[in-house]
Amino acid sequence: MSDAKDGGSARDFRSGVPFGDLPDGAMIVGRVDADDVLLARHGDALFAVGAHCTHYHGPLADGMIVGDTVRCPWHHACFSLQTGEAVRAPALDPVACWRVERVGDMVFVREKRAASAPRRLRDSSQVPTSVVIVGGGGAGLAAADMLRREGYGGPVTIISGDDSPPCDRPNLSKDFLAGTAQEDWIPLRSPEFYVEQRIDLVLGTRVSMLDVRQSNVVLDNGKRHAFGKLLIATGAEPVRLTVAGASAIPIHYLRTFGDSRAVIASVSSAKRVVVVGASFIGLEVAASLRARRIAVDVVAPDHEPLERVMGREVGRSIRTLHEGNGVAFHLGTTIRRIDGRIATLSDATTVDADAVVVGIGVRPVITIAEDAGLTIDRGIAVNEYLETSAAGVFAAGDVARWPDPYTGERIRVEHWVVSERQGQVAAKNMLGLRQRFDAVPFFWSQHYDVAINYVGHAERWDAIEIDGRLEARDCTVTYKHAGRALAVATIGRDRTNLEAELKMERVTRSQ
Numbered sequence: 001m002s003d004a005k006d007g008g009s010a011r012d013f014r015s016g017v018p019f020g021d022l023p024d025g026a027m028i029v030g031r032v033d034a035d036d037v038l039l040a041r042h043g044d045a046l047f048a049v050g051a052h053c054t055h056y057h058g059p060l061a062d063g064m065i066v067g068d069t070v071r072c073p074w075h076h077a078c079f080s081l082q083t084g085e086a087v088r089a090p091a092l093d094p095v096a097c098w099r100v101e102r103v104g105d106m107v108f109v110r111e112k113r114a115a116s117a118p119r120r121l122r123d124s125s126q127v128p129t130s131v132v133i134v135g136g137g138g139a140g141l142a143a144a145d146m147l148r149r150e151g152y153g154g155p156v157t158i159i160s161g162d163d164s165p166p167c168d169r170p171n172l173s174k175d176f177l178a179g180t181a182q183e184d185w186i187p188l189r190s191p192e193f194y195v196e197q198r199i200d201l202v203l204g205t206r207v208s209m210l211d212v213r214q215s216n217v218v219l220d221n222g223k224r225h226a227f228g229k230l231l232i233a234t235g236a237e238p239v240r241l242t243v244a245g246a247s248a249i250p251i252h253y254l255r256t257f258g259d260s261r262a263v264i265a266s267v268s269s270a271k272r273v274v275v276v277g278a279s280f281i282g283l284e285v286a287a288s289l290r291a292r293r294i295a296v297d298v299v300a301p302d303h304e305p306l307e308r309v310m311g312r313e314v315g316r317s318i319r320t321l322h323e324g325n326g327v328a329f330h331l332g333t334t335i336r337r338i339d340g341r342i343a344t345l346s347d348a349t350t351v352d353a354d355a356v357v358v359g360i361g362v363r364p365v366i367t368i369a370e371d372a373g374l375t376i377d378r379g380i381a382v383n384e385y386l387e388t389s390a391a392g393v394f395a396a397g398d399v400a401r402w403p404d405p406y407t408g409e410r411i412r413v414e415h416w417v418v419s420e421r422q423g424q425v426a427a428k429n430m431l432g433l434r435q436r437f438d439a440v441p442f443f444w445s446q447h448y449d450v451a452i453n454y455v456g457h458a459e460r461w462d463a464i465e466i467d468g469r470l471e472a473r474d475c476t477v478t479y480k481h482a483g484r485a486l487a488v489a490t491i492g493r494d495r496t497n498l499e500a501e502l503k504m505e506r507v508t509r510s511q
């Protein structure tokens with residue numbers, strides 16, 4: 001695998017490209033009529049697909065070819081070069097494909113190929129009479145989408161406590177909050193999608209009870225809903241802050257589209273906002289509010305932001321980045337009370353605030369699983385096929401604790417890409433396809449123009465190796481335990497992050 005490419009020069013692929021310009025593993029960007037196209041070679045096979053990722057438009061030519069797939073450098077979506085299908089989230093839509101023809105020493109890109117039809121289910125004995133998905137987040141939507149892609153024709157119902165359809169949750173603390181992403185970019189799918197795909201989306205409705213023996217769920221309006229197979233994808237909810245005093249200002253949490261809109265409405269006239277918590281959401285909120293020129297004070301008990309996940313040195317560097325953008329930190333402190341518009345911290349400092357946004361962590365929403373007697377292990381325990389202790393009941397996303405083949409531990413994470421990929425794998429397993437969930441966890445976080453990509457999972461480490469320079473925003477940080485790399489974070493080195501993911505996958509798959 002190599003990645004020779006010519007960085008986007010607009011070659012006309014209809015006029016042909018010398019075969020010699022395409023060594024094995026090469027990716028070249030050019031044009032076919034009005035489209036940007038990626039021409040790629042893997043062994044003797046040649047492929048032409050859309051040049052931009054369907055997630056956030058990442059440049060696929062800067063990614064990596066793995067077998068007959070290409071991985072996006074930004075958030076590791078994976079597309080089939082054969083069919084264009086988005087085989088792994090976070091992209092859900094395919095890239096277009098063109099027919100490629102080699103004539104002598106020249107390679108020509110010909111006509112666009114028709115989109116692939118859904119697959120046909122082979123083993124109908126495993127096919128459930130219906131599928132109910134509890135939760136309209138990343139995992140729930142990705143599962144429903146995959147059921148249809150796999151050719152499942154039975155009833156699919158998503159029951160969601162959210163008032164809005166499944167949305168791009170990570171965007172709620174980033175571009176949408178900063179005011180640079182429009183409202184209509186946030187839903188993951190259009191209203192027509194649910195109609196066309198015959199997915200019954202029940203919003204603003206919670207499941208209050210799961211009856212495994214009777215194979216049905218009870219909704220908060222008292223109705224019962226039967227299922228053939230069930231996916232629990234109830235995600236996580238923000239930990240609440242208890243503050244003394246008489247606050248005259250709004251205290252916000254950020255989980256739903258509605259929450260993000262409420263923050264925007266309340267900061268529209270604000271001059272100062274206090275952000276409680278210095279982990280990913282708190283810091284992303286701080287960056288987005290700075291984009292709106294609002295003064296931000298971050299209050300957190302930690303020594304450095306992000307320290308628990310990324311270590312002290314990375315945390316210090318991220319703090320410097322935020323301070324350079326005007327954020328004031330009050331670390332080693334907590335909010336003791338709020339009186340009117342004044343927050344008093346545990347070190348007696350006072351800070352003025354027109355609003356407070358709290359990001360102090362989340363906890364998995366497991367009540368219905370717990371009450372139904374499913375095995376709980378700081379989340380819902382699932383096996384490698386994402387099935388819970390009850391046959392036919394699966395769990396995916398922030399709620400699920402699964403056996404991670406790389407670390408050999410049972411882990412639970414709160415990452416967007418993992419939730420969607422688990423939803424996809426759970427969907428396949430509900431159809432009897434028996435696919436192990438063995439993806440290496442990945443997440444990203446965005447602070448101003450700095451993106452952190454993190455692959456693997458290191459809850460603890462005994463060594464951190466830093467290659468490159470944090471302050472130059474060009475580095476690889478490796479988290480090791482007993483000499484073994486458990487996780488790799490990169491800034492400004494997307495390709496290295498993809499390589500680290502692949503290396504960990506190969507270890508996992510060789511076991």
Ligand SMILES: Cc1cc2nc3c(=O)[nH]c(=O)nc-3n(C[C@H](O)[C@H](O)[C@H](O)COP(=O)(O)OP(=O)(O)OC[C@H]3O[C@@H](n4cnc5c(N)ncnc54)[C@H](O)[C@@H]3O)c2cc1C
Nearest residue numbers: 135136137138139161162206207235397398414415416443
């Ligand atoms: C603001 C924000 C920014 C983030 N940024 C990033 C990021 O940059 N990178 C990253 O990797 N991750 C990020 N995350 C985390 C990521 O969004 C989550 O890991 C992901 O959303 C989990 O998906 P999920 O489907 O498991 O749960 P969720 O997306 O939380 O969805 C859970 C769904 O279940 C519903 N529900 C809960 N209980 C019930 C019930 N009893 N009945 C019916 N419905 C119920 C909820 O209403 C909701 O629809 C971010 C999260 C937030 C909130």
Ligand code: FES
Nearest residue numbers: 053055056058072
């Ligand atoms: S832009 Fe490609 S995965 Fe996000």
